[in-house]
Amino acid sequence: MTDDGSTRKTRRRGPRPATPERLEKAALAYLERYAASSGSLRRVLARRVRRSAELHGTDPAEGAAAIEAIVGKLTRAGFLDDDAFARGLAESLQRRGLSQRAIARRLAAKGLAGSLREAALGRLAETRADPELEAALAYARRRRLGPFAAPGRRAERRERDLAALARQGFPFGLALRVVDAPDAAAAEALAEDPDAAGRPRDPE
Known part of the structure; x- marks a missing residue:
């Protein structure tokens, strides 16, 4: 409040120019919070560079060069490891x-x-x-499809359950094996013995 009793509005500061030093600091802060690939980090930093160019007139080309230098530095230091990130995310x-x-x-x-x-x-x-079979079982278990559905509803939901697995990218033959398993125990046994249901492995 000012001397005359009026209220003074506090102006909120906008983003500062994206210098190489600030970009590197932002990159480290991001990696402290999230596991990230080099591509993801590039996109995060590129947004800062674009915003800086719009607000402060900084050179986007210089910002892009700074990003590549930062990504290279953090990769060499072990903060970024795309191979390990890909394996961990896939699992x-x-x-x-x-x-x-x-x-x-x-x-x-x-x-x-x-x-x-x-x-x-x-x-x-x-x-x-069989990672694909294990994943299909995990999805069916989570969504209560096929043998994991409530008793008495399997027949009416069969086509819908097959379609749900197909939409997730599972081969139709594999979806059939999961949805048509006699019960939940038999479905779980498929992961231990892919031929437990008496059907050959799906060729896809």
């Missing part, structure tokens, strides 16, 4: 019930190169008997 998404196709799309959205996406999916195949 997390697979446990949540995402199909291989859906995982590949998520990894691509994080700006990860095709070789890293393939390596992450390959790692899943090496460490699990």
Whole structure:
């Protein structure tokens, strides 16, 4: 309040110019809060560069060069590791019930190169008997599809359940095996023995 009793509005300060030093500080703060790929970090910093150019007239090209230098520095220092990030994210998404196709799309959205996406999916195949089947079961369990649905409702929901798995990117043959499992115990047994239901492995 001023001497004459009027209220003075406090002007809120806008973002400061995106200098290389401020961009690096912002990058470190972001990585303290989130696990990120180099592509994700680039996008975060690029937004700051664009905003700075709009508000302060800074050079976007200089900002882009600073971003590349920062990403390189943080990669060499071990703060960024796209390979480890891709593997960790793929494993997390697979446990949540995402199909291989859906995982590949998520990894691509994080700006990860095709070789890293393939390596992450390959790692899943090496460490699990059937990662696609395990993911389909996890999704069906979470959404109460097929053998995980309430008793008495399976027949009327069968087509809907198959469609739900198909929308998630699971092959139709695999969706059939999960949805048509006799009961929840038989469905869970599929993960331990993919041939437990008496059907061959899905060729896809």
